[in-house]
Amino acid sequence: MQYVVDGVVVRTGTDNSHEDTEETPQWRSCTRGRSKRQNVYGVERLKYPIKRKHWNPDDKEYHPELRGKDEWERISWDEAIRLAGSEIKRIYSDYGPESVLLTTYYALPNLFSYLGGYYSWEDTVSYGSYTATCETLGLSYYGEPGLPAMNDRLDLKNAEWIVMTGGNPGWASTGNPLYYFQLARDSGTQYAYIGPTYNVSAAALDARWVPLRNGTDTPFWLAVAYEMIRMDEELGDVIDWDFLNKYCLGFDMEHMPEDAVENECFKDYVLGRYDSVPKTPEWATEMCGTPVEDITWVAGIMSKRHKTMLLFSFAGFRCTGSENLSQAMMTVALMGGHAGKSGHGFGPGLYGQFAANGGEHLVRFGKYDYPTIDNPIAEKVIPGIKGWTSIADGHYTSYSSANLLDAADSFHGPEEHDLDIRLWYSCSNNSLHTKGNGQLEGVRALREGNIECVISQDMFVTDTVMFSDLVLPVTTPWEGNLDPNEGDVMWACNTTAMDGDTNGDHNKEIFPSVHPIIKPMFDTKSDGWIWRRLCGEIGIDEKEVFPVSEVQFWFDLTADATFRNEDGEFQHIFNVRQETIDKYGVDYEVQADGVMDLEDFFKQGYFSVDRKLEGDPHVFIKYKDFIDDPMANPLSTTSGKFEIYSQKKADSYNVCGLSEEPIKGYANYYVPTNGYVKSFANWESKEPGEFPFLLSQTHYLRRAHTQNDGSTWLREALENPIFINRSDADAKGIETGDTVRVWNEYGQILRQASVLSSIMPGCVALPHGPHFDLDETDPDNPIDLAGSEAMLLGPEVSNYHYALSGYNTTLCDFEKYQGAPMPRDCDRLIAHIDFEEN
Structure with a gap:
């Protein structure tokens, strides 16, 4: 909630429209949220269209050696759109679509796809190696119930132990994750934290610290598995054999998948029967730095004797050598039977806005009326980790035909490509920083390569902006104008629907407003305004790319939103009156089956789904349907079960041919190319x-x-x-x-x-x-x-x-x-x- 006085945001408030309860807590702004006012008014805000002084494409003067050093000139929007449009049109005409690099998460790809395509580069970004084998192993990713793949927050207190690794939601997450975890702690749930630092989240939860060097997670979990096998043989009642035998394949030789090529299983590998190296705590501690007794202790709380949740973020997956980590952690959790039951679970329950808040999407955006235009050269993917070097050197090797957030089964053998990038268009995407070694290799590519035009469309002065030729400043999500008598009509929040998820699914009970609260500041324009003007300048019909107006798009996306009611059905959130439809000049039908007037929502700014401590209809237990009836609800794997041995995983990785030693179908250890x-x-x-x-x-x-x-x-x-x-x-x-x-x-x-x-x-x-x-x-x-x-x-x-x-x-x-x-x-x-x- 923002407080506006005379058209100026004076401070940020919080969610205080209802009582602060455990069922429906008030959401609190973090330090970053409290400072958002400076995004609008601060010194790093881009205020006017500008160009680099010595970049004059009309005269074929590019002077790339001055990028990052040159002076800047303010120009008009007419000049900015003319320069951007003419350069896009010229470069597509002279060099073709394979000369264009586009980096963005937003709707702009439709325009570049319409023009013939573009290069993008892909890396593993936030999720590391995790998403490459999610579907292959049986782990859910996007879609219902979404990325978190974890039990509902109201189930946290039913766990005896929550084991946390590779995350720090007290620093990194929005919302109330520590509050939810503390409620569970106060109800008796105990915590362990595994990682190289005893961070503030672990301290706040009185967690026992299990030290673990970053990048050595896989040998740690292999040693935990070894100890569970040893303790089960010596003490019994540690491994849930009934669970493994019914729901999993590949743990032992008696339960192997039909497509397994190797006559090997996880259990015998951990015991050292293939390489004569038992994966003992003594073996692991040399790499992990974790005391032997701590490894044994973790094995004890992961046993079937406890109701345990294993929650992680993706830090451990953003490491070389982590290709087997998700499978190793999954295997340990399944050995204890920790899936599909209240108080049990495993998954990325420490990640971002989903931390401590897993489960089904309770609120969905409405209609999304932008078509998807396929990129004709999408299969030629530049590996982001080598992106800048590839552009500077004019050559790259591809290994995948799809976005890296998809499964590794899109990987293929090495294919060599020449590369001649002439245009780089960056839309709210700071790739000069976020792609590896942009400060050196990126600067080399921009100053010494063939790039003739770098356009940045952004709100802030970023590293990428500082090395651009032309800068198009955009409005922030707070700004917009809906009155044609007061300037160009522009809706707020133009770049993304919610948390970067433009299909509208999200995992929060809060549904923030996408409605302007102040007029556009300085001489900025919305992303949608810029895209449509570029269409006109290039000479294409904007309706082919953006068939509905900016206001219509955002009105539909908001007004048509639904929530899951107590009967489990999705119904409209908002009632929409004819007066509101007329006010915004949109094509929409009167709607009376909601629970809140749309105009009230625009004023209040959010919508909450009420929860209940007892008898809540929305409590979600991940994998429960599969555990209750595995035949009717198979997983996404080849077998329909959890694959502790996955031939598809091994084949997908091995096809790249990067290592002389093939990866195994189970989670095996190999020496990473970098790290400890x-x-x-x-x-x-x-x-x-x-x-x-x-x-x-x-x-x-x-x-x-x-x-x-x-x-x-x-x-x-x-x-x-x-x-x-x-x-x-x-x-x-x-x-x-x-x-x-x-x-x-x-x-x-x-x-x-x-x-x-x-x-x-x-x-x-x-x-x-x-x-x-x-x-x-x-x-x-x-x-x-x-x-x-x-x-x-x-x-x-x-x-x-x-x-x-x-x-x-x-x-x-x-x-x-x-x-x-x-x-x-x-x-x-x-x-x-x-x-x-x-």
Whole structure:
């Protein structure tokens, strides 16, 4: 809720229209939400169309070497649309669609597909290796019940233990996840936290810390499985054999899938019968750093004797060598029978807005009246981890014919392609930061490659914007104009429907408004306004690409929304009166079967589905239908059961041919191409390598990816340090507040140190997302003064997944900086653009 006075947002409120109860709690804004006002009025806001001074395409003057250095000129919207449209038309005509790179999550691909297609690059982004084999193993992904694949929040208190790994919802998640977890704690649920740091979420829940080096999760879970097998043989009643035998395939030789090629099973592998290496806690601790007794303890609480939930985020999957991690964690959970029952479960229940809030979608958006125009060259996917290098060098190797959020069964053998990118169009997508090593390889591609035109369409000054030729500033989700007498008609929230999910399904009970609350600021336009003007400039009928008006689109999406009622049926949320239809000038029928007037919703800004502590009809238990009747409700696997051995998984990965050692059908261990083992020059003798520290890239309270990095309030409230273990800092003479140089073979950064005892020795952590600030005094050895973690991320390919970005297995070294101390971030210049009037 925003409070507006005389057309200006003066502060952010919270959800206070109803009593704050456990059934329907009030949603609280996090620090980022409270600072959103600065997104509208802050120094990093893009205010006017601008172009780079020495980029003059009319005269064939591009001067790419000046990107990131050039001065800026303010131009009119007429000039901006003319330049953008003419360059798009020229480059498609002169070079064809394979010369165009488009990076966006929004509706703009329809326009570029209509023109003949475009290149995109794909990497594993937030989900790492997890989504590659979801359907193959039996794990749900998008669609009902959605990404969380976890029990409803009201079921958390029915667990005896919640084991958390690879997540920190107290920092990284919206909504009330810690509140839900604390309610369960107060009801008797106990917590364990597994990871390299004892973070604030673990501390808030009094969790037992089980230390685990980042990127070593798979050997840890293999050792847990070994201990469960050992304890079951010695004590009994640890493994749920009835559950395994009925619902799973591949655990032992008596229950193998029909398509298995190898005569091997998970149980015998863990016991060492194939390689003479039992996967004992003693074997795992050498890699994981986890004490043997902790591994045994985790095995005990994962047993069938306890009602246990295994919840994780995706940090462990954003590591090289994590291709088998989802299968390993799934196997351990299934060994204890932890699926399909109240108080039991496993899945990504710590992730983002879904943390502690799994279950079915209770609210859905309405009609989505944009057609999907297929991209004719969509199957030529550039691996994002090597994207910038590929563009700079003019060549790439593809291994997949589909978006990486799809299954790995779209992978194929290596195919070589030449690459000649002439146009890069970035729409609210900061790829110069978020794709690996953009600070060095990306800058090289933009300054030394063939790219003639870089267009950014965005709200903020981002790294990508700073290296663009033409910048089109867009409205924020709070801004819009619905009165044609007061300027161009533009709806609010033009880029995405909700949480990036334009099909309207979401997993929140809150349904935020998509209605303007203030007029467009400065000289900004909505995304929809820009797209439609580009159609006209290029010379195509906008109705072919965007068949309904911007206002009609958003009105339909909102007014036609539904919610799941107590009978389990979806019904309209809103009553829509003829006066409202006339007011917005849209084509819509009067609607009277809702529970709330649409105009009241536009004023209030959200809708809540009421919940009940007793007899709630919406309580969801993941996999319950399958467990109750596996024949009638098969899983998405080849067999219809959980596949602890999956031939399809093995075949999908092995087809890429990246490793001489084929991956197994079950979760086996292999030495990752990067990470802890590779930090040694000699693993057997434990001789340290050149870069002996293991870096993780944590999500942080100050930002959402790179958004909010320019908030002065958040900069004052929260530092952006490098987190270092006490013993490691002492060995290098470093104290909290000291300036530290961090480097590896890809780049170097400066940061202040935060010395802790709550991070494992040998591990360091950098908050993810600061805009880079390159000091190019030495152009051959630039240093990033802002501490961007992406500066240190190289293009290492994982063993089997051709585009797995190993954010959390980055290797580095650090030392106390010998130069002048760095100022605090709140005292440093925030990224902004000064321009000349043209």
